[in-house]
Amino acid sequence: MSPPPLPIAPDLLKAVRESCLEAGEIAVDLFRPGEKTAARTWSKSGGSPVTEADIGVDTFLRIRLSVLLPEAAWLSEETVDDALRLSRRFVWVVDPIDGTRAYMSGSPDWAVCVALLDEGVPILGVVHAPACDATYQALRGGGAQRNSAAISATTTTSLAGSRIAGPKPMLDALARSETFEQADKIPSLALRLTRIADGTIDAGLISADARDWDLAAADLILQEAGGLLSGGSGEAVVYNRETPVHGMLVASGSGLAEPLISALQRMRDGQPQRS
Incomplete structure (x- = not known):
């Protein structure tokens, strides 16, 4: 119950x-x-x-x-x-x-x-x-x-032309296989998520080691704006664990979540890069 x-x-x-x-x-x-x-x-x-x-x-x-x-x-x-x-x-x-x-x-x-x-x-x-x-x-x-x-997140479903923010090494790795626009750096993780929520950008990548306090408030705002924050393989984000530390995360409007997670999976699997 x-x-x-x-x-x-x-x-x-x-x-x-x-x-x-x-x-x-x-x-x-x-x-x-x-x-x-x-x-x-x-x-x-x-x-x-x-x-x-x-x-x-x-x-x-x-x-x-x-x-x-x-x-x-x-x-x-x-x-x-x-x-x-x-x-x-x-x-x-x-x-x-x-x-x-x-x-x-x-x-x-x-x-x-x-x-x-x-x-x-x-x-x-x-x-x-x-x-x-x-x-x-x-x-x-x-x-x-x-x-x-x-506010609401964007409804784009294609990585092509989407605006994505995150650590430059992660964006550069993704750019070797996908076409997208690298957004300006957003040092605050919470603001990276809320700017997806309000449609300023389409998606964001977050490297491992984020903590509950970096994410929880902005995660709810993103969800309520029609977006999604998940682990790099699409798994749910869990809060208030004994150790409140997270692995790599990905955030976007709901329509871009699956294409972005699939692209990250291909990147990790070492599939051929685009020419």
Whole structure:
């Protein structure tokens, strides 16, 4: 028997959106368009960068979201993982600044991301990109919006002429067997997915090692816009596992999913390249 729906979902989405807008103001205060951030920066274990803005946004959202839904567990890039989340129905999944390197360098392509999982399935998502003047949101079954206007992924079914974003090595490998347009780099994984959701691009590739917080909110927005995120062989994306790390992923409008996955499979199988 499936769990009952969350009764306050529309009001909760509104409150989460407002929280993300406020969180964005914290980050914008130290953001310098086209210039190095004014925030203090350092490296985490493993070498990935973090700034005082990441920590400030994370702290703010943990306090705010915990009040909105106290029974929900917490999973965030900037918080020590707590195994309690594995036994909870609801889990907040947060990336305080997705695209920290972009933020640090003055690029506008970064976002505050919040998702709510229900038994591991995203049911609410907000991706707020203040430097791009874009706020994406979705509620499961309620469609997806950008700045309160409905959005939808493209309906193209052919790789030829499609616009695809992703790591250059992956795009170059795909280009040896397929014809398509390489879109400009989008450093934030969440924004890569939401720009598929709003039709700015047709598809995106994501290399292995993405985490739940990079994906969950934008995944729901993409689904509600008629798109699909899956593993490189078409397998479903599973959230809130013990280790919230993913392999290679592919995202697109629903009509391009099968052609793109088939092309990647041919590429991996080493089938003849086009002349």
